Structures are given as C-alpha cells and as structure tokens.
Amino acid sequence: MAQKPSIPKGTRDFSPAEVEKRNYIINSIKKHFKSFGFQPIETPSFENSDTLLGKYGEEGDRLIFKILNSGDFISKVDDVTYSSKNSNSLAPKISEKALKYDLTVPFARYVVMHQNEIDFPFKRYQIQPVWRADRPQKGRFREFYQCDADVVGANSLLQEVEFVQLYDAVFTELGLKNCTIKLNNRKVLSGIAEVIGASDLLIDFTVALDKLDKIGEVKVKEEMVSKGISANAIEKASPLFTMKGNSFEQLEQLKDLLVHSEIGMQGVAELHEIVSVTNTLGLQTTQLEIDVTLARGLNYYTGAIFEVAAPEGVKMGSIGGGGRYDDLTGIFGLKDVSGVGISFGLDRIYLVLEELDLFPKNIAQSLDVLCLNFGKEEGRAAIALIMELRKLGIRADLYPTNTKIPKQFKYADKRNVPFTILLGASELENRSFVVKNMTSGEQKEFSLEQPEAILELF
RNA sequence: GUGGUUGUAGCUCAGCUGGUUAGAGCGCCGGAUUGUGGUUCCGGAGGUCGCCGGUUCGAACCCGGUCUUCCACCCCA
Numbered sequence: 415m416a417q418k419p420s421i422p423k424g425t426r427d428f429s430p431a432e433v434e435k436r437n438y439i440i441n442s443i444k445k446h447f448k449s450f451g452f453q454p455i456e457t458p459s460f461e462n463s464d465t466l467l468g469k470y471g472e473e474g475d476r477l478i479f480k481i482l483n484s485g486d487f488i489s490k491v492d493d494v495t496y497s498s499k500n501s502n503s504l505a506p507k508i509s510e511k512a513l514k515y516d517l518t519v520p521f522a523r524y525v526v527m528h529q530n531e532i533d534f535p536f537k538r539y540q541i542q543p544v545w546r547a548d549r550p551q552k553g554r555f556r557e558f559y560q561c562d563a564d565v566v567g568a569n570s571l572l573q574e575v576e577f578v579q580l581y582d583a584v585f586t587e588l589g590l591k592n593c594t595i596k597l598n599n600r601k602v603l604s605g606i607a608e609v610i611g612a613s614d615l616l617i618d619f620t621v622a623l624d625k626l627d628k629i630g631e632v633k634v635k636e637e638m639v640s641k642g643i644s645a646n647a648i649e650k651a652s653p654l655f656t657m658k659g660n661s662f663e664q665l666e667q668l669k670d671l672l673v674h675s676e677i678g679m680q681g682v683a684e685l686h687e688i689v690s691v692t693n694t695l696g697l698q699t700t701q702l703e704i705d706v707t708l709a710r711g712l713n714y715y716t717g718a719i720f721e722v723a724a725p726e727g728v729k730m731g732s733i734g735g736g737g738r739y740d741d742l743t744g745i746f747g748l749k750d751v752s753g754v755g756i757s758f759g760l761d762r763i764y765l766v767l768e769e770l771d772l773f774p775k776n777i778a779q780s781l782d783v784l785c786l787n788f789g790k791e792e793g794r795a796a797i798a799l800i801m802e803l804r805k806l807g808i809r810a811d812l813y814p815t816n817t818k819i820p821k822q823f824k825y826a827d828k829r830n831v832p833f834t835i836l837l838g839a840s841e842l843e844n845r846s847f848v849v850k851n852m853t854s855g856e857q858k859e860f861s862l863e864q865p866e867a868i869l870e871l872f
Numbered sequence: 873g874u875g876g877u878u879g880u881a882g883c884u885c886a887g888c889u890g891g892u893u894a895g896a897g898c899g900c901c902g903g904a905u906u907g908u909g910g911u912u913c914c915g916g917a918g919g920u921c922g923c924c925g926g927u928u929c930g931a932a933c934c935c936g937g938u939c940u941u942c943c944a945c946c947c948c949a
Contacts, residue, residue: 418922423940473947476873516949544949549873551942553949560949621947710948722949732949759949788907823909838907852909 424548424556434777436559436764439588440541443561443758446583447539450576452563455538457520463512469519469745471713477546479513479556480505513545517562518714518742518755525566525753526746534567534751541760553730553762562736564755566743571684574718574738575691577756578702581722581734584758586698589772592725593700593733598708599685600715600737602668605678606654606706609671610647619643620709623654627707631655654706661689661704668706684717716740720756724766733762780809782872783849784826785835787813795862796837799847802865808872826852833871 421427428436447454460481467475487508488496495503514520517540525532541561548554563580565573578595585593603623607616618641622634634655638648653671657664665686672678685704692702700722708719710732717738724730736756743751767773783803785796796812803810813822826834836848836857849868850857860867 418920420922420940471947473873477947546948548948549946550940551944554947555949558949735949757949762949786907818905819907820905820909825909827909834909836907840907850908855908855910857908 422556424550424554426555426557430780431778434780435767435773436760438773438777439760439763439767440559440561442587443584443760444539444541446580446587447561447563449583450537450563450580452537452539455521455524455540456542457514457517457524457540459543460511460513461520461523463506463510465523465746466512466515466519469713470515474515474713477548478515479545479547480509481511481513483508483510514542515546516544517542517560517757518564518739521562521564521755522742522753523746525751526743526748529748532567535565536567537563537565539563553765555761559760561758561760562755564753566751566753569740569752571687571718572691573754574684574688575695577720577736577754578688578692578697578700579695581720581756582697582700585700585722588763588767590725590763590766590770591699594723595700595702596705596708596721596723597685597688597702598705598719599681599717600719601677601681601717602672602685602706603681603709605672605675605681606651608675609678610650612643612647615641615643619651623651623707624709625707626655657706661685661702664704664706665689681717688718710735711737711739714739714742718754724762725770728766728769730762730766730769733759733766735759778830779832781811781829781831782809783811783833783835783868784822784829784831785810785812785837785847786819786822786826787816788819788836788838789816792837792839792842795842796835796847799835799837799862799865803868806866806869808868833868 463478463480466478470478491504491507495507498504521538521540525536539562541559543557543559545557548556550556563577578597581593581595585591603620604613604616607613607619610619612619619638622637622641622643625637626634635648639645653667657667659667665682668682668685669679672682689702689704705721708721710719710721715737717740719737720735721732722734724733734757736754738752738754740752741749742753743749783800785800787793787796793812793816800810800812813825823834832852834850834852836850841847841859845862846859847862847865848857848859849871851871858871
C-alpha cells in the first residue's frame with residue numbers, strides 16, 4: 415500500500431533553484447574565508463555523546479539529538495534503570511552517540527586530537543550541517559548549516575578586528591547592506607555583575623539584560639528581581655538601561671560604572687581597542703555597535719561576543735554570531751589555547767536575501783544554450799555541435815527527443831535558457847545552425863565549421 | 873519542554889449556523905499552430921478536504937488524539 419511520504423519536522427528538501435542560491439551564498443562566504451587565510455576542515459556528523467553533552471548548558475543538552483545504540487541495546491540496561499522510567503538515567507545507557515549541535519565544540523575536540531600536527535596559530539573554516547531538537551519556527555530548523563571561521567592559538571585582539579572585517583566583506587558582497595555587527599565583552603558583563611554585587615548571578619543577570627530591546631526596561635527589572643537580584647544591585651546597574659551615544663561615548667559611560675572592577679576595565683579596554691582599530695580601517699556596508707545587553711554563548715565565551723543583526727525592518731533572528739573562548743580546549747585536556755571565531759547562519763541569510771530580493775537574477779540559469787531536436791540526422795549533427803560548445807565552456811544541452819517544436823521552445827523558456835539553437839534539415843544541408851536569442855527573438859546563422867563564432871553572443 | 877495556531881487540486885486560496893455530484897485563479901496536459909516559445913481562444917486531467925477515531929440521519933465544517941506549519945516562551949544560526 416502506497417504511503418504518503420513525508421520528511422521530519424524542521425527539515426527541508428532543496429530543489430535546483432534553492433541549491434543554486436544556497437551555493438551562491440556558500441561560495442561567497444568560502445571565498446572570503448580563504449582570502450582571510452582560513453583553511454577548511456570537516457568533522458563527523460555525529461560525535462561521542464560525552465564530547466557534546468555538558469558543553470552547552472542544561473538547555474543545550476536537551477536540544478542535542480541522541481542516537482540510539484545499535485544491536486539489542488535495551489537488554490543491556492540494568493533492571494533498576496529500566497524500570498525507573500527516568501529518561502536522564504536511561505538515555506546514557508542506550509545512547510552513546512549524538513548529532514553535532516554546532517561546529518565549535520567538535521572543532522575544539524579536533525584541535526586537541528590533532529594538536530601535534532597543527533601549526534599554531536591555526537585558522538580554520540568549516541561549512542557543515544548541525545542539528546538541534548528545537549521546536550521549528552521561521553528561520554529555525556532542526557537541521558541547518560553553520561559556516562564557521564575560528565582562530566586558535568593567538569590571543570591578539572587583531573583577530574577580533576579581522577572577524578569584523580570578514581563579516582563586512584561577506585555581507586557587502588552579498589549586497590546585504592546595513593547589517594549591524596553587535597559587539598560586547600564577557601569581561602564587561604562580569605565586571606558589571608561584580609560592581610553591583612551580583613557576581614554569583616551573572617548568567618541570570620545577563621540573560622535578563624539581553625532582553626532589554628525586546629521586552630523593555632520594566633520587564634527586565636522584574637525578571638531580575640524574580641531571579642533573586644537585589645533592588646540595590648539593579649539600581650546600581652541602571653546606567654546600562656540608558657546607555658546612549660556612539661561606541662566611544664558608551665565606552666566612557668562604562669568606564670565610570672566599572673572603575674572599581676579590574677576585569678570590567680579590562681573588558682572596556684578590549685572593546686576600545688577593537689572599535690578604534692576598526693574605525694581606522696573603516697567598514698564598507700556594515701555598522702559595528704557596542705551593545706552591552708548582548709549576552710550569547712556565555713557557557714564558553716570569555717572575551718568578545720559578536721552577533722549580527724539583519725538590516726532594520728527584516729524580521730529575523732541573528733544571522734551570525736561568535737566570540738572569544740579562552741579555554742574551550744581545556745575541557746578536552748589542552749590548556750591555555752585561546753580561540754576566537756564567528757559563524758554565518760546560511761539558512762537565515764538565505765531567507766533575508768530572498769525577502770529583500772537580493773539574489774542575482776541569472777542564478778536561475780542552469781543552461782546557456784538548448785539545441786532543439788528536429789529528427790534523427792539533425793540530432794546527430796546537434797550532439798556533435800553541443801559537444802564542441804561544451805568544450806568552449808558553454809553550458810549546452812540537446813533536447814533529447816524529436817517532439818514538436820513549440821513544446822521544445824516552451825521547455826527552453828521554463829529552463830530560463832537565454833539562447834536556443836535550431837539545426838533542422840535546411841541548416842544541415844547548408845552546414846549551418848541558427849541561434850535564437852530567447853529574450854529579443856533575434857536569430858543569427860552560424861557555420862557548423864566554426865561553432866566558436868557564437869561566443870560573440872555571450 | 874510549555875501555551876497557542878495552521879492544514880481543502882502541483883501552487884495561492886474560496887467553501888455561509890453541519891445538508892446532494894467540494895469550487896476559483898495560476899500551473900499542468902491536449903487542440904487552434906507537423907520549423908518558432910512568451911500573448912490569445914477552446915477543451916481536458918487532477919481531491920482518501922493532513923491522518924486516525926468519535927458525535928450525528930448526514931462532517932471539509934463539531935469533539936478527541938496525532939502529524940505538520942507558523943507564533944509566543946525557553947533557547948538560538
């Protein structure tokens with residue numbers, strides 16, 4: 415019995431036009447990754463569970479897809495665990511592998527495993543799918559691509575400066591103007607928590623602060639109170655809610671607030687360095703903004719935090735993010751290797767380009783010329799011709815069967831082919847072929863002996 | 873994981889308080905047009921109304937479950 419086929423929630427098929435568009439984005443990102451000196455690596459789709467679990471916080475663990483063990487896994491579970499009906503204790507006994515959740519943690523694992531063959535500083539890029547057992551929404555999928563570039567083994571702030579330039583280069587090339595690169599620093603957040611006397615509640619404090627532009631000052635303060643942050647502490651943090659001015663002005667305000675926090679002042683100094691060097695270099699189409707409310711990836715970021723917002727008016731979550739993690743490889747046993755990196759969200763960039771109609775029009779063209787098929791003899795001559803054209807670098811195809819000409823023209827239309835070739839009995843007799851421009855309707859005759867002459871049309 | 877929302881032809885959607893054979897536009901196929909597409913005209917095919925169950929004389933419509941979509945949380949690319 416035929417069943418209706420389906421694909422899992424949050425996954426997608428990609429048809430030719432979509433793959434072309436995705437490749438267009440990937441090629442652009444890849445090109446700039448390479449030009450900045452990054453080298454490609456790839457890691458497996460799935461990792462040992464203990465490589466991933468515990469690296470993304472409790473919430474992250476929940477979203478990791480776990481892979482069932484092979485074989486008769488259930489009989490190996492002891493009775494107590496089996497009858498406990500507790501997923502948390504049962505899961506590790508029946509699942510030892512998991513789909514990767516991002517590219518950063520597997521990269522850290524890679525660096526540790528290959529430390530003796532890597533030349534540091536190591537700049538790598540990686541473009542692969544990752545999986546999250548999240549509830550899908552627009553721009554949120556359970557399988558999606560990340561395009562990451564990271565540097566390990568160098569703690570110069572010039573790396574951060576470079577990543578800002580890299581974001582600018584890619585988004586400029588894609589024609590995605592006015593993206594905002596938001597910049598913050600974990601040390602500033604730590605400093606704030608320290609100054610207001612809430613160091614032990616750093617995460618709660620920053621997660622609430624992160625929502626400022628979304629739910630407003632009042633609700634943020636309510637959430638802070640509910641998390642156990644004292645009214646006094648919130649009062650001390652109040653300058654954060656009213657930060658104004660450009661990046662340098664905001665940094666001045668932060669200095670006043672953080673003057674008694676060594677770590678906070680260090681964060682301010684780092685931000686200042688990145689902003690001022692970037693200012694000197696200039697940016698093509700993006701804007702770099704300090705945003706003290708930005709609090710992402712706190713489970714491992716220790717310095718800079720990046721997030722890229724789509725141009726104003728586009729309703730889409732962040733299209734990129736990243737930051738510095740001083741000791742990510744530490745959990746895998748390699749101490750004191752600093753890393754910093756960024757990620758491009760391919761699937762979201764796609765949606766934004768689509769919404770703003772920024773894909774080049776000729777992406778849909780998969781063929782330069784289609785040769786129509788007039789019959790057996792003509793078809794033989796035609797296939798010889800298109801083989802010549804292919805050698806010239808022209809994407810050429812022959813309509814395979816001798817069906818009615820209007821139908822063949824319609825097919826050419828639908829394939830978005832700019833030129834068709836007519837090679838019928840009369841042309842064959844003249845040792846010639848006719849090229850028709852499908853946009854203007856103009857036709858021009860060429861000699862079969864000199865097919866290269868049609869290059870003039872391109 | 874919590875709460876809500878959506879699903880009708882390939883696509884976008886109509887379909888009244890439950891009432892015979894579920895409609896339109898676009899697309900598709902055929903013809904007008906056997907060597908000229910995009911325009912026009914004529915004709916045609918295509919539906920387990922997401923799926924399973926229930927209520928009812930009768931369900932696309934009401935109820936329950938489930939899957940899917942999107943939204944708000946959570947979190948995040």
